[in-house]
Amino acid sequence: MIAYRAGAPVLVSEFLADAQRLVRSFPACTHIVNACTDRYHFTVGLAAALASGRVSLLPSSQAPQMMHQLGAFAPDAICLTDEMDTSLALPRLLYPRESLGANPDDAPATAAMPAVPLVDATQLAAYVFTSGSTGTPLPYRKTLGPLLDCMREGARRLGLGGRKRWAILATVPPQHMYGFEMSVLLALACGHALCAERPFYPADIAAALARLPRPRALITTPVHLRALLGSGVEPPAVDLLVSSTAPLAQQLAAEAERSFDTRLLEIYGSTETGQIAMRRPTHTAAWQLWSGVSLELEADGSWARGGHIEQPTLLPDVLEMTGAESFLLHGRVSDLVNIAGKRSSLAYLNHQLNSIPGVEDGAFFHAAEPSGSHTGVARVAACVVAPGLDAARLLAALRERVDAVFLPRPLLFVARLPRNDTGKLPLAALQSLAAHPNSATPA
Amino acid sequence: MSDQAASLRHPPATANADADALSAEIAGLIVQALNLEVAPTQIAPDQPLYGEGLGLDSIDILEIALVVSKKYGVQLRADSGENTRIFGSLRQLVDYIIAHRTK
Numbered sequence: 112m113i114a115y116r117a118g119a120p121v122l123v124s125e126f127l128a129d130a131q132r133l134v135r136s137f138p139a140c141t142h143i144v145n146a147c148t149d150r151y152h153f154t155v156g157l158a159a160a161l162a163s164g165r166v167s168l169l170p171s172s173q174a175p176q177m178m179h180q181l182g183a184f185a186p187d188a189i190c191l192t193d194e195m196d197t198s199l200a201l202p203r204l205l206y207p208r209e210s211l212g213a214n215p216d217d218a219p220a221t222a223a224m225p226a227v228p229l230v231d232a233t234q235l236a237a238y239v240f241t242s243g244s245t246g247t248p249l250p251y252r253k254t255l256g257p258l259l260d261c262m263r264e265g266a267r268r269l270g271l272g273g274r275k276r277w278a279i280l281a282t283v284p285p286q287h288m289y290g291f292e293m294s295v296l297l298a299l300a301c302g303h304a305l306c307a308e309r310p311f312y313p314a315d316i317a318a319a320l321a322r323l324p325r326p327r328a329l330i331t332t333p334v335h336l337r338a339l340l341g342s343g344v345e346p347p348a349v350d351l352l353v354s355s356t357a358p359l360a361q362q363l364a365a366e367a368e369r370s371f372d373t374r375l376l377e378i379y380g381s382t383e384t385g386q387i388a389m390r391r392p393t394h395t396a397a398w399q400l401w402s403g404v405s406l407e408l409e410a411d412g413s414w415a416r417g418g419h420i421e422q423p424t425l426l427p428d429v430l431e432m433t434g435a436e437s438f439l440l441h442g443r444v445s446d447l448v449n450i451a452g453k454r455s456s457l458a459y460l461n462h463q464l465n466s467i468p469g470v471e472d473g474a475f476f477h478a479a480e481p482s483g484s485h486t487g488v489a490r491v492a493a494c495v496v497a498p499g500l501d502a503a504r505l506l507a508a509l510r511e512r513v514d515a516v517f518l519p520r521p522l523l524f525v526a527r528l529p530r531n532d533t534g535k536l537p538l539a540a541l542q543s544l545a546a547h548p549n550s551a552t553p554a
Numbered sequence: 555m556s557d558q559a560a561s562l563r564h565p566p567a568t569a570n571a572d573a574d575a576l577s578a579e580i581a582g583l584i585v586q587a588l589n590l591e592v593a594p595t596q597i598a599p600d601q602p603l604y605g606e607g608l609g610l611d612s613i614d615i616l617e618i619a620l621v622v623s624k625k626y627g628v629q630l631r632a633d634s635g636e637n638t639r640i641f642g643s644l645r646q647l648v649d650y651i652i653a654h655r656t657k
Contacts, residue, residue, distance in 0.1 A: 311612070313630035314618055338616045342623050451613050488613050506609060515611040521591060 113298060114151045115278055116307040118322030121151060121355070126158070127225040132207065133159035142185035144168045144178070146192045146203060146287065151307035152206045153285040154295050156191045157236075160227035161255070169286040171248060171382065172453075172514040175200070180248050184238075232256030239288055241382045242455045246462035251383050252421055256390060260291060261385045261419035262300040264401045268389055269326070269376055270351065271301060277350070278323040280306040281330035282316060283452070288382040289355045293330045313342035326350035327471040333359045334451045336367055337528045353378060356452025358440065364392040379440065382454070383424040384415050388438070400436040408432065412444050422439050427456075448475070448491050450516040457491075463512040464493060467505065472496040472528050475519060476541040493519030494528055523548055570591045577648045580622075584644075588614050599645040615641055622647075627656035 114121040133155055137143070143160050145167045147153040160167045168188060170177050171426040178200040181188055190199050193206040240248035266272040282292035298305040306323065310316040312530075316339055320329060328351040336354055339346070340363070349371050354364075355378040367375050380386035381400050388398040400406070403418030406426075413430045416423040427444040448455045457475050462475040473495035497505060502522055506538055529540035581594035585604075588610070601607045604615065618641075619630045628651050630640060640650045 311616070311632055312630045314631050318631075334613060334616065338620055341620050342629070344629060394648075507606065510606075515605070516613060518609065518611070 112304055114154070114302065114305050116151060120304070121307075124224045125150075126143055126155065127227065129155045130162060130228075131157040131225055134163045136204065136207070137163060137165070138186055138189060138202075138204070139284060140165070140187040140189050141256075142166050142168055143204075144170060144181050144190040146170055146194075147206055147285070148309065149193050149206075149307050150281070150285050150294060150305055150309060152193045153543045154299070154305060156206070157295065158228075160513075161230045161234065161236060164234070165205070166235050169237055169239050169288075169291060171240040171242070171286070173391050174511060174513050174515075176512045177248070180298045181240075184248075184250060194307055232259070237291075239291070240529075242459035244460060246466065253385075254421060257421055258292075258296055258385070258417040259300045261401065264419070265292070265378070266297060266301045267391070268399070269353065271297065271303065275326060277303040278306065278325075278327040279303050279330060280308075280310070280316075280319055280323060280327065282310060282335045283330060283332060283356070284309065287356075287452070288385060289332075289378070289380065289452070290330070292380075292386055293353060293378070299302050299451050300540040313339045313344045317347050320349055321347040328353060328442075332356045332452045333363065337363060340366055340370055347375055351376065355380065357449055359392055359532075361392060368393055381415075381426055383422070384420045384426070385413060387418070387420070397433050397437045397439055400438070406430060406432065406438060445477075448477075448517065450490065451488050453514055453516050455513070455517055458489065460493075460513060460517055464495065464509065466512070467500075468497055469500045469509040470497045470505070474528055474536050474541065475517075476536075476538060476545075477543045478542060490520040491517060492521055492523070492541070494523045494525055494541055494544055496525060496528060521545060521548065573648060574651065577644060580648055580651065581644060583621050583625065584618055586644065587617055597644050599648075600643045602643060603641045603647065610641070618647075622651060625657065626651050626654075628654045 112120040113123045113126045113294055143156065143165050145153055145156045154545055157167055168181050168185060170181060178190065188201055189204050190201040191204050191206060232255050234255045235252060236258055237253040238250045239253060240250055243249040262349055263272065271277055279294055279298060283290035283294065285291055285295050294305055297303055306319065308319050310319045320327060327349055329349050330353045333354060340533050350373055352367055352371055352375040354375060354532050359377055364375050374391060375393065377390050379388040379393050380384045388400045390398045401418050404415060404420060405417045408416040408430055412427050414423055414424045415426050427447040429444065430439040431439045431441060433439055443449065446456045446458055448457060448460065460475040461473065464470060464475065473493060475491050475493045478492040495505065506518055523544055525544065528536060529544065530536055577599060578594060581597045585592060585594050597608060603610050622628055639646055641647060
């Protein structure tokens with residue numbers, strides 16, 4: 112089988128039939144924005160696109176503006192979605208309500224396995240997008256061959272490359288590169304079963320895991336892992352934990368391994384490159400690179416190329432090689448903003464802020480200390496000159512343009528940004544404003 | 555205590571006062587846990603918590619779920635859209651906690 116829904120298996124034959132049916136319902140177009148929230152629907156959509164020579168676009172943000180931008184990138188694009196209540200800028204194709212396999216009486220006369228479509232390794236499978244400094248998302252090509260090569264390498268290193276079929280539960284969306292690889296492609300490339308649900312609360316995560324057959328893996332992030340361990344919910348047996356999108360604290364990794372009585376492996380990668388390295392944080396701080404991948408370290412980041420990487424990419428991280436295929440991760444380059452695994456840049460956020468009518472001058476910045484929440488998730492702050500706007504209207508305008516996690520906390524209205532003689536904004540001056548908000552002029 | 559939910563629908567004076575006190579307590583928890591810049595009394599009972607309104611996002615929801623589970627022994631679950639209803643407003647969150655609390 113290929114998937115589980117609420118613990119019930121979905122057979123490959125159903126999957127192929129669902130994909131075939133979806134292909135028949137596609138209008139004339141080459142690009143499909145796949146916004147399905149159900150992981151099985153997403154995968155059927157991906158397979159249908161692959162089988163019919165179409166390219167999937169994976170939205171990197173839920174901000175309404177993203178859909179406009181994808182439409183500008185690919186004017187013929189339609190949006191495949193399984194939710195009715197979103198008002199979209201693109202023509203919508205709603206995922207069919209009932210799977211063909213759901214009611215055996217409705218099944219086609221030929222119960223035989225539909226043919227497995229052959230897809231060439233050189234076919235362009237998808238575009239993924241990152242936030243560039245110009246405010247327009249940058250597209251990155253994902254060709255099928257390199258995607259599958261990367262997954263087979265990753266599966267091997269994670270212990271998922273053998274003959275045994277694993278059940279894979281993920282808390283990350285299939286549109287995010289990590290989720291795309293580890294909860295969708297991993298199943299397709301290596302014959303594992305994906306889980307349709309994307310549980311959110313700790314109690315739901317535990318319940319969804321307990322319903323799956325062994326061996327089963329949980330693909331998650333530090334934010335969810337922390338919530339799961341702190342919730343008091345009884346951890347079900349799991350055979351592998353995987354974490355990514357942000358560095359995991361050593362103590363948290365150790366606690367996770369103890370509580371779940373299993374290995375925890377961490378993955379390092381990026382939207383542009385996909386996953387490129389892993390480590391077991393309780394055993395070593397150093398990361399092991401995928402075969403063929405090389406890193407070139409520079410002042411403003413690290414160039415990654417080779418192996419499955421389709422174009423050389425500057426990773427916004429400060430790395431240190433400890434061997435030919437191993438490295439330490441020291442920290443992010445200062446422009447990078449990573450909040451609970453979603454990535455943006457100060458340049459991109461500033462572009463969005465300053466494009467809002469009524470904003471005369473504005474700047475996002477990293478506040479000196481985390482906001483103090485238990486999750487340890489530091490937010491990004493902003494300082495703005497906008498005499499005619501109040502916080503509610505400004506935030507509403509920002510909400511249209513950027514993902515909700517990047518909305519500034521705190522948001523400070525000032526008469527003038529603390530620029531120096533050369534027009535630059537010293538970080539210390541901004542952080543001082545955040546620390547002493549009463550010194551800022553009220554809106 | 556399992557009658558609390560029933561008594562909320564046909565409230566005698568004391569059950570109302572209890573719910574109000576709990577609502578103030580939970581508002582305080584939210585503000586403290588998320589380090590918000592509003593005072594607990596500024597969170598109107600029917601103001602949306604998620605998205606527009608108080609402006610919380612999914613990271614905040616997870617954090618609130620954590621403090622609520624620790625303090626009231628309630629494990630939040632998302633059953634077919636109840637996710638939105640629990641966090642639709644402070645009042646809805648309070649009602650959910652009253653109905654499910656074990657501490």
